[in-house]
Amino acid sequence: MRQSQLLMPTLREVPSEAEAASHQLMLRAGLIRQLAAGIYTYLPLGRRVLRKLEQIVREEMDRAGAQEILMPAMQPAELWQQSGRYGEYGPELIRLRDRHEREFALGPTHEEVITALVRDEVSSYRQLPVMLYQIQTKFRDEKRPRYGLLRGREFLMKDAYSFDEDWEGLHRSYKSMYEAYNRIFTRCGLYYRAVEADAGSIGGEGGTHEFMALADIGEDTIASCDSCDYAANLEKAEYGTELAAHYEQGQKQDELERLHTPAIRKIEQLVQALGVSADLLMKTLIYVADGSPIAVVVRGDHEVNEIKVKNMLSAASLELADQETTERITGAPVGFAGPVGLSIPILADFAVMALEAGIAGANEKDYHLGNVKPGVHLTNAQVGDYRNAAAGDKCPRCGQGRLTFHRGIEVGHVFKLGTKYSEALNARFLTAAGIEQPLIMGCYGIGVSRLLSAVLEQHSDSNGIVWPESIAPYRVHVVPVSSKDQVQMDLAMHIAARLSDAGIETLLDDRDERPGVKFKDSDLIGIPIRIVVGKHAAEGIVELKRRNETQVQAIGLEEAISIASGIEN
Amino acid sequence: MRQSQLLMPTLREVPSEAEAASHQLMLRAGLIRQLAAGIYTYLPLGRRVLRKLEQIVREEMDRAGAQEILMPAMQPAELWQQSGRYGEYGPELIRLRDRHEREFALGPTHEEVITALVRDEVSSYRQLPVMLYQIQTKFRDEKRPRYGLLRGREFLMKDAYSFDEDWEGLHRSYKSMYEAYNRIFTRCGLYYRAVEADAGSIGGEGGTHEFMALADIGEDTIASCDSCDYAANLEKAEYGTELAAHYEQGQKQDELERLHTPAIRKIEQLVQALGVSADLLMKTLIYVADGSPIAVVVRGDHEVNEIKVKNMLSAASLELADQETTERITGAPVGFAGPVGLSIPILADFAVMALEAGIAGANEKDYHLGNVKPGVHLTNAQVGDYRNAAAGDKCPRCGQGRLTFHRGIEVGHVFKLGTKYSEALNARFLTAAGIEQPLIMGCYGIGVSRLLSAVLEQHSDSNGIVWPESIAPYRVHVVPVSSKDQVQMDLAMHIAARLSDAGIETLLDDRDERPGVKFKDSDLIGIPIRIVVGKHAAEGIVELKRRNETQVQAIGLEEAISIASGIEN
Structure with a gap:
């Protein structure tokens, strides 16, 4: 294919509408154009x-x-x-x-x-x-x-x-x-x-x-074990249970401690005000599941996994309760909900139940409760896995490794x-x-x-695309340095014809452009093998460079054709 | 491919919803299934x-x-x-x-x-x-x-x-x-x-x-010359002009003749009542083009070509006038319109103008006019090609041949x-x-x-499809007469494997069905070459039959494979 005839509109500038690297590359290398939001033409x-x-x-x-x-x-x-x-x-x-x-x-x-x-x-x-x-x-x-x-x-x-x-x-x-x-x-x-x-x-x-x-731009989070082959979407990822630290202040054996926490509604504020770590707090959220209110309790350093909650309840809908509902149920403004004394179903996460004692909202404005003991005060809770796995959690499969997190594109x-x-x-x-x-x-x-x-997202560098061979649009890019130099053009056309005849998909840059433009475009569109025909054309010497390597080989015509044909590497 | 695993639901009966032969075949051979009107799944x-x-x-x-x-x-x-x-x-x-x-x-x-x-x-x-x-x-x-x-x-x-x-x-x-x-x-x-x-x-x-x-079911009509390579859609087809016969009755030189034609509104009735041929009649139709009425006059044996009329007028819309409009313009019921005395634009076809004299409606209930002479009574008409070409018309290109008609699918x-x-x-x-x-x-x-x-529509016989080789779903159909006969099955599998390995698309009918069912299905789906493995399997003899021939060859295994591979014919 002659590049002068190919509709391949490359762009020098990074298009402002494109955030993702892949999107930028596809626009810049002339692979796609947008027709309407989320609707594209493939060039x-x-x-x-x-x-x-x-x-x-x-x-x-x-x-x-x-x-x-x-x-x-x-x-x-x-x-x-x-x-x-x-x-x-x-x-x-x-x-x-x-x-x-x-x-x-x-x-x-x-x-x-x-x-x-x-x-x-x-x-x-x-x-x-x-x-x-x-x-x-x-x-x-x-x-x-x-x-x-x-x-x-x-x-x-x-x-x-x-x-x-x-x-x-x-x-x-x-x-x-x-x-x-x-x-x-x-x-x-x-x-x-x-x-x-x-x-x-x-x-x-x-x-x-x-x-x-695997890609940083991915909208999903993958939890995987650093020791075995366990891997799961965060939506689904399980984890091995562990005992958390024991909360200790001046409280008696099983007696609740009433803590004055004026206008302190958030985990970070509690951590600071009480001088305890977040893993000792019992975060309590009020949800409405298929029309009925429920409470979900997870540790202060954990996040509720709504999909797990929904699946456990077999609920068609699950939404955080609005302010009014929360106040009606807990008798307190949002921020002071806790499991003790609630009359709605309570779902408590394994990690909460593993605490010896912790701190929860008191269902009373400006108060929290200390020394909340799951074994004493949460006996009516339905215990299960209601949270996202967290980095550092034990692997649920091997029980040895720890979970690490990556972003992924499904x-x-x-x-x-x-x-x-x-x-x-x-x-x-x-x-x-x-x-x-x-x-x-x-x-x-x-x-x-x-x-x-x-x-x-995975196959590019600062100059453009670096195609895997299996899906590259062409295998070989033949680039005469000057299309006006007849010796160079003749040799370039000869190489392109030989390769095409051998069934190798070859693009010939026959455009009358400056070498800088040609090389920039060539890097941008990322064809795996580039053969440059330049000043040594008359001697039958060309330069061969692979897109994924920096090294340039000055070699003879026949050797270049052999390598480009995949006969020799 | 093993037929037992292929989703190929053949039908014995002709499906009642399918009129066209191709539609019937596609349903019967299990090529498509309807999901909704005009919407199909390809099997x-x-x-x-x-x-x-x-x-x-x-x-x-x-x-x-x-x-x-x-x-x-x-x-x-x-x-x-x-x-x-x-x-x-x-x-x-x-x-x-x-x-x-x-x-x-x-x-x-x-x-x-x-x-x-x-x-x-x-x-x-x-x-x-x-x-x-x-x-x-x-x-x-x-x-x-x-x-x-x-x-x-x-x-x-x-x-x-x-x-x-x-x-x-x-x-x-x-x-x-x-x-x-x-x-x-x-x-x-x-x-x-x-x-x-x-x-x-x-x-x-x-x-x-x-x-x-070319197909009888086609919705288009093609006019083509029986002598040169002229061919056109009827919508567009031109024709060479010819003089038509002279209408003669007792009339004087240029005088119109008033003919009493009570309740006679149609061409066939006029032909019968007046004892003249249709090619002496001037059929006059009132249209409304972009809101304005016009009259189109063609010979009684011709049909108005509305596309030609529309193109000549550069009109966006063209419709036959309703009864009321026609009566208002002609002063007579539908069936008695004629060009003489009309005050709206008149388009007269070449063939009308080639008449020396003809018969037209009188714009008066129950009357027609005889001795209508284009050169005398139609001098205000815009002359042009306003009709469909007709079988037997002279070819517009070579002027020698005659037009013949075929149905076609675009x-x-x-x-x-x-x-x-x-x-x-x-x-x-x-x-x-x-x-x-x-x-x-x-x-x-x-x-x-x-x-x-x-x-x-073109490639079938009474038993089913006869695929052209270039688009057949498989090239070879290997059919053991009895799938329960181990010798037959072994040989059939051997042949199918040899062909598949050679890159020949081969379907093996490994189903446990009666031979009659297998042969009927085989004819129906129309694979170009059939190799039947039957009672001479033990001797390495098979039967080869091409779908488009009736002859069956009893030949050796190797020869059958060669022929099926296209090495030998």
């Missing part, structure tokens, strides 16, 4: 990379035994009503009416459509297992689209769905997808972790893993759905014994366009 | 064929120098308002609002988006020409979706757009696309004609061709758009002389999913 270089990602995904899906199909973006609202998600999904689901006023949704995912399809086409255990996938455009009306392709409103996904007779079958399907995902992300050159995750709104009874690309997700959708849409099959049963499902997603962003 | 076999079509299109676009991009489906309404099409497009344009109440359209085509993109990224003649394409899902809310993929509401298209400095450049771009289209349709095994067409609502000043797959369309969109969206560039000018555009579409239907 030729971006499209090439996207197709390579698609191809890697496709090959690994096929290898895992999945069959490619293509489902529509327009989905009848009825299906979403049957699954119960039409209301649940909220404003992220894009809705429209056709000319006959029939309601449709633009698919953000395809559980309903695939379940209805398989319900109609599969009726016997003999047709199972079946695993289907598609690579298709999805729509989600994100409240705050941002970071370019990381959080867009129209994006490319691979979604796969497995249908099995029983849970054992699902475990096998899940495992084969899990392995395929590892191969895919590895082939794309991504640094990632597979972490345990919460099932979220998609539902499902079984396990679920997220594949997280690029893939595998779910054991079980029968959630097959029950709702009545997708049943006959077992070998002639019994009708709901299909056991799994679902498996990869954000293909997001994956492109994630790779770029 | 594994259908997806495979679709991908082959995509690949052929992609290769030929690349070869023509076009660059692949990917534009969004969601398009801001503002762009469509700028081009003026937001209103014009009517209910076929699917509209929606996002969570911020901003209006979007789901793209049925991408002229606006690409013009805005190129406007922002191309500013100099040095960046021209540029030709961009995408293969992408389109949306159009058809009033009557039907014939399966032939007229759907969500469909796959390839759309390409060229940008040139001048019209000469556009002619070159157009030519290279025209040639690419010929290569594409030829490679797909399609019987087609490239025909001259009307530019329609997409607008544009230049020429336009449609690529028509599978591709190439347009010289000129500056319609670049003017509307202000897409300008600087010429070498430093002058700012609008870009000269062309646009080029192929209905990829429709192409699949068109191929099937």
